[in-house]
Amino acid sequence: KQEVTQIPAALSVPEGENLVLNCSFTDSAIYNLQWFRQDPGKGLTSLLLIQSSQREQTSGRLNASLDKSSGRSTLYIAASQPGDSATYLCAVDQTGANNLFFGTGTRLTVIP
């Protein structure tokens, strides 16, 4: 069974810092990896989706990388802002059926 781990569980940084969130998965036979953001009282919002054949995806200040062979992904956030404060979740799709295995998330706080 696929297991997805995210470390650290929580992270606090001052505004303006660049930061990296980590995600690891045990079974490298994946179809894609997705990063989501979760705000309190709200559902999840998709940030980036990386296909298994890709190495990275970028959207604005966000850059996600994928190293399938080592079972790792990182989410890089540039020039962090207080509005980036949220829980970030990574999820792995193993079959292409979009049945996702989620990590437990990293709770990010950006201090003004």
Place this chain on the structure above:
Amino acid sequence: DADVTQTPRNRITKTGKRIMLECSQTKGHDRMYWYRQDPGLGLRLIYYSFDVKDINKGEISDGYSVSRQAQAKFSLSLESAIPNQTALYFCATSGTVTSTDTQYFGPGTRLTVL
């Protein structure tokens, strides 16, 4: 209006009661999903449906049932609620069976079973 809506948003019930959580979507998507989220465990898939005639069990389907009443509606039922089903429940949708698409989530239903 939100693309994926869930009702109710909050529910407190007692052990043994039957509970139905409802999900509606206006995105025109074929695929719909039900997840639960527990502290420290992340989201886990309960059931998913690829179209109206297709229902599949997820990782943790025991104690739950679902109904896909229409393309836009997918309901989750707890036939006899128990306290360890206290959790945050999310409905999600994704694109047609021929495409690879991310999932779009509803705002969640917080269920407490006493």
